[in-house]
Amino acid sequence: STQSTWDNLLETLRNTKLECQKFHNQMEEQKKASEKIEVGRLKFQSVARRVASLYFCVSNLSKLEPMYQYSLEWYIELYKKVLETSSEAGTEDKLDFYKSKFTYVLFTEIC
Numbered sequence: 001s002t003q004s005t006w007d008n009l010l011e012t013l014r015n016t017k018l019e020c021q022k023f024h025n026q027m028e029e030q031k032k033a034s035e036k037i038e039v040g041r042l043k044f045q046s047v048a049r050r051v052a053s054l055y056f057c058v059s060n061l062s063k064l065e066p067m068y069q070y071s072l073e074w075y076i077e078l079y080k081k082v083l084e085t086s087s088e089a090g091t092e093d094k095l096d097f098y099k100s101k102f103t104y105v106l107f108t109e110i111c
Contacts, residue, residue: 043091050099051079054106061110068110078105 055075061068082102 043095047095047098047102051102054103058106058110070110078102078109081105 055072058068058070058075061070079102082098082105085101
């Protein structure tokens with residue numbers, strides 16, 4: 001009876017150790033995925049800065065002429081359309097592509 005209790009305890013400890021190892025492996029995978037997302041986010045900041053600065057330029061156009069009034073929703077939809085266009089280039093080239101493509105599309109929509 002005492003031997004059975006010890007065997008059960010040892011089995012429980014082994015199972016707990018295996019579960020802890022699985023949990024640790026999952027945490028490592030999540031950490032790697034999080035780091036990958038952060039790297040991608042940082043790379044995309046240059047595009048975000050360009051698009052944001054252009055938004056404020058466009059929003060100030062209404063001060064020159066009331067005809068040039070554009071909503072944030074319209075601007076975001078325009079941005080999404082550009083992001084949906086694909087570029088087979090590498091990451092840096094793709095970021096440059098998005099910046100120039102958005103600038104061009106915005107210009108053609110406004111002018």
